[in-house]
Amino acid sequence: MIEAQNITKIYGEMEVLHGVDLSVGEGDIMGIIGPSGSGKSTFLRILDLIEPPDSGDLSLFDVNVVKERDRVVEVRRRMGMLFQKPIVFNTSVYENVALGLKYRHVGKNEIDRSVKELLEEVGLARYLHSNARNLSGGEQQRVSLARVLVTDPEILFLDEPTANLDPKSSKTIERLVTRMNRDRGMTVVMNTHDMLQGQRVAQRIGVMIGGDILQVGSPREIFYAPESTKIANFVGVDNIHDGKVLRREHQITAVEVAGTILYVGESPPEQSDRVKVIFRGEDVTLGIGKTAQTSARNILNGTIAEISDIAPFVHIKVDCGFPVSALVTVRSAEEMDLSEGKPAWVSIKASALHLIAESEESEG
């Protein structure tokens, strides 16, 4: 449905996108995550044909829109985009929502029916005749969403649609988008910097950093098996350590990290025996006193070096010869009466550890 190849975009002297590739199938929900300024919004505007790329190829609905510029309006009318900032026109809510249908020369009765139906869906039917400018930010964003959805787009682009919104409006928007995808098979491409939202809504995620999509995969692959430390850092992996592959035995790879052997439940990268061992803080089990009986392959003893609050969790750094970061709930932390300098043990399942080749890291 969407085939983007080698897309570049240059503003003045600055190249914002450096040859981005992305393929999205019909009915997919694709999330694009990445830090601010990584080029996500520019890329979405190019996909929605708001601005052309400087080079590269783009096919939408099997139409090569770079070559067939005269078909841009026709193709654009099969898509819709919701922007980060709620945009409403200085007119009634009804007129706002009707605009896209008027552009498509839809009949008056059909417009009336569709607009009222959509406003009902977004919970704004009572504001039909109010000036849209007088609504709150969240309500304006729901008007914007209704205005897009009323045109029944086959592809919906969302550019950070719930940033700075109240929880109720965010929830309404997420619910509607996932329902439209399920019921109508609408293809969705969503930019977000909210990684939880990315995991919640998207079936596949692309990570865009510095004007490139570095990895595309399932939320699990992106968050638990990132392909580079750059991605690992961005997706909030707490533990990234230099290691050396020692041996591979029965589906398990033994890796030495700062004199300690860690067992990793995956094959070592082929390029090098120098690796980065990564794992998430929430996959680390922390205990005090006698080491618990556990099936985890990696059990390490150490002392608590640092405790910091990152509500609703507490971040504990344990010195096990190398620092291991664990995330525990506030309640668990209180029950264990944790304090800096106290002896503790950590356990990590082999399947929670992931290896990245050093060479990939330097490329990334």
Add this chain to the structure above:
Amino acid sequence: MNEIVQGFIEAIELILSLDPDVIEITVRSLYVSLSATFFASLVALPLGAYIYFNEFRGKRAVINLLQTLYALPTVIVGLAVFLMLSRSGPFGFLGMLFTPQGMIVAQTILIIPLITGLTVSALSGIDREMRYTIISLGSSQLQSIITILREARFAILAAVLLGFGRAIAEVGTVMLIGGNIRGFTRVLTTAIALNTSMGNFSFSIALGIILLGVALVVNVVLNLVQER
């Protein structure tokens, strides 16, 4: 001091009694300046839209020039139009010198840069995201332009009102082109100038009050428009 107070009292009497001279001069002033505003808008609004919607070399310079011309001295426009319309000038055959039509032409030329420049500013007030939204909703190029113009309608109306304000308040071009002929080309500003020089203060004050009244109405409407 007495003279001024007396002048005010007589001026109020002139206005309340609907003095025919006062009414005639006021109506002509409104006719000339409203016509000039209408014709200037016919040129300036599309021109402003054209400048805003198109990218061309020297666009910034054109906008700077327009903004400079906001302060175009009225007597210079008057002189230029006078030379054009005088018997020996290129448009002398039209016979428009010392006619209300000539005055309309001069005021039209005077306020075109102001309305054009302010139209460009009004349209520039439409932010980038809104333009993206309009395009994304599937508008054709013409539909985009219409939507943007409609969205900027209040700011554009303010530009037109400011043009009218400049036209009705100026004295330089109407004096040179109209010649301040009684019963034919005399308008509020030229009548005030003449009557003041003749010491006929009450008449001048009456016309001054009306001119201020017109300015006040424009200002009130402008405020209402800008609140939208």
